[in-house]
Amino acid sequence: MSIKKSEFVKSSQNCEQCPKVDKPEYAFIGRSNVGKSSLINMITERKHLAKVSSTPGKTQLINHFIIDDEWYLVDLPGYGFAKKSKTLRESFSKIITDYVTNRHDVVCFFVLVDIRHNAQKIDLEFMRMLGESGIPFAIVLTKADKLGKVVLKQKVEDYKKELLTEWEELPEMFVTSSLNSTGRDELVEYIRYVNKVIAQG
Ligand code: GTP
Ligand code: MG
Numbered sequence: 001m002s003i004k005k006s007e008f009v010k011s012s013q014n015c016e017q018c019p020k021v022d023k024p025e026y027a028f029i030g031r032s033n034v035g036k037s038s039l040i041n042m043i044t045e046r047k048h049l050a051k052v053s054s055t056p057g058k059t060q061l062i063n064h065f066i067i068d069d070e071w072y073l074v075d076l077p078g079y080g081f082a083k084k085s086k087t088l089r090e091s092f093s094k095i096i097t098d099y100v101t102n103r104h105d106v107v108c109f110f111v112l113v114d115i116r117h118n119a120q121k122i123d124l125e126f127m128r129m130l131g132e133s134g135i136p137f138a139i140v141l142t143k144a145d146k147l148g149k150v151v152l153k154q155k156v157e158d159y160k161k162e163l164l165t166e167w168e169e170l171p172e173m174f175v176t177s178s179l180n181s182t183g184r185d186e187l188v189e190y191i192r193y194v195n196k197v198i199a200q201g
Contacts, residue, residue, distance in 0.1 A: 001184065006065055009064040011061040011064075015103050027108075030113060032058075034113065038052050038178035039176065043188060050075045056078060057078065062077075108191075111127055115144055115146075115159070116146055118162075119163075127171075139163075139172070141173065142178070152175070
């Protein structure tokens with residue numbers, strides 16, 4: 001599952017500034033601090049490709065990376081940080097709603113969720129928004145290293161149960177840790193599979 005080449009392409013403030021692409025694009029999205037940037041470094045096996053910080057709100061722009069000259073990974077700013085929004089939807093920043101609504105090159109959003117916590121309203125709302133727009137997404141449970149085996153298994157089951165109260169089918173789900181590369185091969189395999197399906201038209 002090795003990746004030979006990963007390169008930073010560009011940071012953009014909005015869709016208009018995003019690079020014109022002719023290859024599949026995969027975007028990592030989720031609450032601030034959930035581990036989006038770390039996951040990009042884990043997948044590409046590059047320590048400092050995407051900027052990581054323990055302070056939430058590190059990634060402020062849309063960051064494009066090209067992998068093996070074949071597909072794009074996109075690191076997005078986190079959501080769930082606005083304090084005074086009237087509705088949950090209003091807490092998704094303009095940069096995120098613009099990207100979700102107008103970036104038609106995305107073939108799959110990976111919604112990252114910290115597996116230690118119970119299902120959060122804001123993540124469920126975000127998935128709802130994607131579902132209503134018919135946008136494909138998968139769920140990446142992050143920071144699995146922080147839980148013991150038994151608790152981890154229970155948390156994954158609990159999350160699935162919660163999703164099934166709203167969704168008829170479960171999306172593709174990945175259990176990951178950027179610390180010890182859990183889930184890396186599965187993620188890369190999935191992306192390569194989707195790339196293949198797309199190439200076959
Ligand atoms: P924003 O850019 O602020 O939205 O955050 P982000 O989602 O990109 O999170 P980032 O990758 O910067 O990681 C946030 C913090 O969580 C950092 O201190 C990381 O080291 C830590 N972290 C991320 N992934 C993991 C993981 O799998 N395991 C552990 N133990 N820590 C992680
Ligand atoms: Mg980040």
